[in-house]
Amino acid sequence: MDRYRSLRISLLAALGAAGCSASSTAASGSGExxxxxxxxxxxxxxxxxxxxxxxxxxxxxxxxxxxxxxxxxxxxxxxxxxxxxxIDLPACAGTESRLSCKTDADCTEKPHGKCTSGVGQIGTYCGCTYxxxxxxxxxxxxxxxxxxxxxxxxxxxxxxxxxxxxxxxxxxxxxxxxxxxxxxxxxxxxxxxxxxxxxxxxxxxxxxxxxxxxxxxxxxxxxxxxxxxxxxSCVIGRPLVISGEARAAKPRARADWRAALDFEVDALSLEAREAISAHHAAIAAMEHASIASFSRFTLQLLALGAPAELVAEAQIASLDEVTHAQVEYAIASRLAGRFIGPDKLPEATARLESDVISFVEALVMEGCVGETLGAAEGQEVLRGVRDDGLRAALAKIAADEERHAALAWKTLQWALGAFGAEAREAAERAFARALVIHGEDPAEGPVENEEFGVLGARTLGARRREVLRSVVGPCLRTLGLVACS
Ligand SMILES: [Fe+2]
Ligand SMILES: [Fe+2]
Structure with a gap:
């Protein structure tokens, strides 16, 4: 079953392609x-x-x-x-589809280098491990x-x-x-x-x-x-990453961050309500942090001279995240039977990088990969939710996340064109890392309840791998970051 066909078509359309285009080229071959x-x-x-x-x-x-x-x-x-x-990783065989190194002699950047073979979601590759x-x-x-x-x-x-x-x-x-x-x-x-x-x-x-x-x-x-x-686990979507870690506000009792949303919870035990509420409170905090993340992204786009269309879409995405946070805080509050909202988020104003390499690396990890997985996860969550009101609210989030993923890919396409080899090499490095990292199952959580939007770690891991293969892979090929096969 081609579960993520519509997501793939939507993202490829954002890139102006219907598939692996004839104009696509192989990876840059920069030697990096x-x-x-x-x-x-x-x-x-x-x-x-x-x-x-x-x-x-x-x-x-x-x-x-x-x-x-x-x-x-x-x-x-x-x-x-x-x-x-x-290094307990297989040595490069030379038959992998992408070769950044061929032998250990190519890995001289640091001591103890080994040219290792790996399998990502889009094929085999060789690269230096130290x-x-x-x-x-x-x-x-x-x-x-x-x-x-x-x-x-x-x-x-x-x-x-x-x-x-x-x-x-x-x-x-x-x-x-x-x-x-x-x-x-x-x-x-x-x-x-x-x-x-x-x-x-x-x-x-x-x-x-x-x-x-x-x-x-x-x-x-x-x-x-x-x-x-x-x-x-890191919640997929656009996180607010400061010093390598996703940041989010702590919860506090307040009623002004809730969407108007009601649904039946009586069938759940008090214990289950509390656990599922905590799950949604964590997601709410990440959605809340995404507001800051998109605001910072807008400023980076301006600093790097991006076109108006991307800046406008980033601003709209930031507003979408306000709604997402309100929906998730409403779900958490309803389940817990008390008001839950965000505390202060001082990291929102942390120092901002605007060099091309930092920008592209974050864009790949948080946007192209993170938001694409987030969009797919949003669709996945909908399959199990039965309450109409809850479904409608979560469906809006899923649709928005798909748009955010498209924005990330369009931005990468612009950056590759505007900044050439520097951006391309940063993107290749970041994808190599992201594809392996997101290929793992997330840590097992204390609760699993598909009716209330909480998927199990194994389901999530399997779906993420499927999205990387069937959606991210084709987008990479369209951008010429991976050779068309
Ligand atoms: Fe969101
Ligand atoms: Fe988003």
Whole structure:
């Protein structure tokens, strides 16, 4: 079944093409290697020391060295160690459809380069993957996290942002490893555990809806991170990404962010209502953040000299997101039986990048891929919803998201024409990463209820892969970012 035929036709029409056009060309052949991101695996064996028998942290024990695993699942670094720099990914065979490198000798940008073979949603490719052995190879403010440590999914040792390098750097003697896959990408950091943290271990987060059950280190760039419950998955749509993380306002009791929407909830238990409400409150917060994201996008378009049509559509999209947020806060409020709205969103005015590379990379990840998946997800959600009023409100969101996806692709088409090789290479790099990242199932959530718009992680993962293959792939071919087959 060609489930996403109409979405594909709509996006290709926005690009002025009916399919893989004759004018499409193969990838630029610039010689630049797009990064190949390892497809994460569910199983990752810890190489950290065995948990302490009593399950309590023993950070001050001077006999402990290297990575130390506690019984509660936390891992901290007692001392610097040399990591295994081998990369457990297949070597490039030379028969892949896209070759950014052919042998390891082509991967010289950093130490321990390997030309690896990967499978994206649009075919096979080769690209350089780099591992690390020591912190020194990673540069200032970074540490080398060894392959297989704790929850790390990457199949090689990776350089990670580090606000501490060993336990001795931390007032409570615990420099913790945070490796969290939020459904879109794996964020790896080292950070001190302190009294300001809102969670101590994953167990503290397991009962919170959409927390994904993981206690992770998070913070603005340049700020000291704190440990808090991670969000279950990155919500697809246009996120407000600041310093590599999607930001959203916290919920607070207020009635002025609700659409007029009513539907029957009596068949649900109180517990189910609360859990589904939390899911919609999280989506509402992301929709609310999308208002800021589109506003910032408009400013970037102006800074880069975009045509009036794109600027106007970005402004309209920002207004659409106001409605989406109101609908989702109304759903969350109705289910919870209390008013839920957004708190302040200070990140809305964070510093804005307007260079071509940052712009194109974000456009690809958040717009071309994120909004296309969001549009498809919006359509998918509709299949299970029975209440007419709820369906109508969610149908409007799905239709808007399709328009937003089309805007992203049109903007990319403009940027490729306006900025040439610089934009093309940034787009290729970003797609290589996005296609692998979004090919994974998101983390399992605490609730699944298709009648109220909550899809299961497996359904979502399968649908996302289908959209990447049947919608994103053809758009890439039309733009000449992938060869027509
Ligand atoms: Fe939206
Ligand atoms: Fe959107």
């Amino acid at each position: 290697s797009p990064p190949v991101v390892a497809i994460p695996t569910a199983s990752s064996s810890a190489t950290a020391e065995a948990p302490s028998p009593d399950g309590e942290p023993e950070p001050s024990n001077p006999t402990r060295t290297g990575w130390v695993a506690e019984k509660n699942g936390n891992v901290h670094r007692a001392s610097r160690v040399t990591c295994d720099a081998t 591992a690390c052995e020591t912190d020194d190879e990673c540069g200032a403010g970074q540490a080398c996290v060894c392959k297989g440590t704790g929850a790390l999914r990457a199949r090689h040792s990776v350089c990670a942002e580090a606000s501490c390098s060993t336990d001795a750097d931390c007032s409570e003697n615990s420099c913790g490893l945070s490796a969290y896959f939020n459904g879109c990408y794996e964020k790896v950091t080292l950070a001190c555990r302190t009294k300001e943290d809102t969670c101590r271990s994953d167990a503290d987060c397991q009962k919170l809806p959409r927390s994904g059950g993981a206690c992770v280190a998070r913070g603005q760039k340049g700020e000291k991170p704190t440990w808090q419950c991670g969000s279950m």
